[in-house]
Amino acid sequence: MEKRVFGFSRSLEQTTSPVHPETLAHGLFPGGQLAELEARALALEPFIGHTPLHRLVSLSKPGVEVYAKLEWCQLSGSVKARAAFAMIRRAIRHNLFYVEPGAEPRRILDATSGNTGLALAAIGAQLGIPVTLCLPANASNKRKEMLRAFGAQVVLTSPLEGTDGAQEKAREMAVQHPERYVYLDQYNNPANCLAHEEGTALEILRVLEPTHFIAGLGTTGTFNGTARGLRAALPNVTLIALQPDAPMHGLEGWKHLETAVVPGIHDPSLAHQVREVGSRAALTMVRRLAKDEGLLLSPSAGANAAAAAQLAEELALEGQTARIVTIFADDASKYDEMFRELWPAEQPAEQATVPAV
Ligand SMILES: Cc1ncc(COP(=O)(O)O)c(C=O)c1O
Numbered sequence: 001m002e003k004r005v006f007g008f009s010r011s012l013e014q015t016t017s018p019v020h021p022e023t024l025a026h027g028l029f030p031g032g033q034l035a036e037l038e039a040r041a042l043a044l045e046p047f048i049g050h051t052p053l054h055r056l057v058s059l060s061k062p063g064v065e066v067y068a069k070l071e072w073c074q075l076s077g078s079v080k081a082r083a084a085f086a087m088i089r090r091a092i093r094h095n096l097f098y099v100e101p102g103a104e105p106r107r108i109l110d111a112t113s114g115n116t117g118l119a120l121a122a123i124g125a126q127l128g129i130p131v132t133l134c135l136p137a138n139a140s141n142k143r144k145e146m147l148r149a150f151g152a153q154v155v156l157t158s159p160l161e162g163t164d165g166a167q168e169k170a171r172e173m174a175v176q177h178p179e180r181y182v183y184l185d186q187y188n189n190p191a192n193c194l195a196h197e198e199g200t201a202l203e204i205l206r207v208l209e210p211t212h213f214i215a216g217l218g219t220t221g222t223f224n225g226t227a228r229g230l231r232a233a234l235p236n237v238t239l240i241a242l243q244p245d246a247p248m249h250g251l252e253g254w255k256h257l258e259t260a261v262v263p264g265i266h267d268p269s270l271a272h273q274v275r276e277v278g279s280r281a282a283l284t285m286v287r288r289l290a291k292d293e294g295l296l297l298s299p300s301a302g303a304n305a306a307a308a309a310q311l312a313e314e315l316a317l318e319g320q321t322a323r324i325v326t327i328f329a330d331d332a333s334k335y336d337e338m339f340r341e342l343w344p345a346e347q348p349a350e351q352a353t354v355p356a357v
Contacts, residue, residue, distance in 0.1 A: 033098045033105075040127050041089055047075040048085045049199045053207045053325070058292035059309045061316035066308050067208070068301075068328045069200065076115075076122040078330035083221050084119035086195035087184040088127070096182045097129060107132050107153075109174055109181035111166035114143045115253060115330060116186050116219075121150035132181065134166040134173070142334055164261045188264035192221035193228065200327075201229020209234055210325040212315075214308050216242040216277070216300055218253045220266040222327055227270045241271035242307050250279035250338075253300045253329055277303040285309065286332070287342050298335055301328035 051073045059066040071079035088108065091097060097105040108124050108131045110116060117133040124131035131152040135143075138159035147154050155173070157166045167187060174183035186192050200222070204210060213230050215223045227239040244251045247259040257266070279299065286302035289295045297305065304326040315322045332338060 033101075034092065034095060037092050037097065037105075037127060037129075038089075041085075041092060044075065044085065044123065044126055048081050049074060049195075049203060051203070053204060054295075056289070056293060056305070056308075058289070059305065059312055061312050063319070063321045064312045064316045064324065065322070066312050066324045066326070067210075068305065068308070068326050069204065070295075071327060071329050072331040072333075075126075076119040077333065078115040078119065079222055079327060080115040080119040080329075081123070082195040082199050083186060083189075083192040083219070084116055084123055084184075086191040086199075087186065087189050088120070088123055088129075090189070090191040091182050091184065099179070105129050106182045107180060108184060109133075109170055110184045110186055111135070111157075111163060111170040112186070113163045113166075113218075113252060114139055114334070117147055117152065118143070118150070120184070121147050121152035124152070125150050132173075134170040136162055136166055140334065140336065142336055146334070162260070163255070167261065186219050186221065187261075190265060192219055193225035193265050196222050196225025197229040197232075198225075200226045201233075204230065204325055205233050208323055208325075210237055211322040212238045212240065212311060212324040213326070214240040214242065214275075214311060214324060215304055215327045216244075216251065216254045216329075217257060217266070218255055218300075220255075220263050222329070224265060224267050224270055226327070228267075231270075238273075239271050240273045240275060240307070240311065242303065243274060243276050244303075245276035245278045251277070251282060251300050251303050252298070252335075254303070275307055277307050279303075281306045283338065283342060286338065295328070296332040297328055298330045298332055299338060301330065304328065 052070045053067050054070050056066045056068055074081045099106060108120050108129055110120060111134045113135060117135055120133065121131045132155065133147060133152055134155045134157050136159050137156040144154055155169060157169045170183060174181050210230060213227055217223050223241050230237045231239065244254050244256050247256045249256065282299050282303035285306040286297045286299065289297055289305060308324050308326040311324055
């Protein structure tokens with residue numbers, strides 16, 4: 001049997017037909033399992049992407065408008081639905097799941113700190129493909145419970161090694177059992193970036209022409225893909241990548257690239273500038289936007305907002321006219337610890353103090 005573990009060399013193509021020509025070209029299961037899989041994937045398209053581009057009134061300045069893509073408005077509640085869906089569709093087109101007629105499909109395998117796992121698990125459940133995820137043991141309990149609810153198998157790795165350790169474990173499992181797993185490898189899979197180049201960027205351009213795009217780096221798919229798509233249409237757009245300001249940080253989903261394994265899909269030549277954001281500044285912004293905009297954000301979305309607000313102030317001071325676009329990867333619903341820190345429960349004694357009439 002041919003071993004296809006790292007089989008991602010060709011680019012992702014968009015399709016409007018129910019069964020992609022590449023799928024049919026395999027000829028192994030015309031009209032059978034593979035075509036059925038592709039048709040089921042197609043039915044998911046309305047739930048992936050198509051997110052609102054929202055104007056943040058409280059961060060905008062005279063002449064400088066700030067917008068954010070509200071990426072939790074899609075299946076599984078985060079930006080990672082785009083990358084997960086694109087990687088799975090690419091694997092379907094390369095016929096990586098059904099290696100023998102009538103046999104069970106190979107399992108989706110990847111390393112994740114959370115959101116990609118949730119997206120893969122939700123899409124896998126929809127498509128009837130089992131999912132195995134390697135994630136650091138210190139991922140939140142809620143995250144693990146949600147993954148189990150979707151029926152995903154979870155392999156916990158050392159909390160000290162973060163997502164780098166989870167990646168190493170997934171790679172090891174893929175090499176040991178190529179007959180069992182399709183290793184999607186979000187850190188090295190070009191479909192991760194292409195999902196944003198052909199999706200996120202085009203959705204933004206349909207609404208407005210940004211002068212600046214500013215967003216954080218995790219696997220780097222969101223920044224690199226969106227930046228590339230925007231630059232192709234607007235050669236003068238300014239691209240600003242964001243990083244946590246320290247190796248140990250609270251910006252879940254982001255990577256401190258100086259001290260972590262740099263993803264293979266990262267293109268460091270794309271960004272005109274790289275700026276740092278601290279976890280404290282991110283949480284302060286989360287608290288502010290809850291009150292001022294009615295948006296409950298995750299820490300990484302708060303970090304993007306903090307950096308976009310800072311940029312808006314700088315540009316307004318210079319008297320520039322600008323349209324800044326950033327990304328809110330997910331909302332606060334999975335971050336119980338952040339809630340406890342930002343909005344500790346009221347003291348019962350205070351609640352009970354009602355002025356006597
Ligand atoms: C909450 C959150 N923010 C930001 C990112 C970064 O996105 P990307 O991996 O596309 O760089 C992720 C990625 O998992 C994430 O989960």
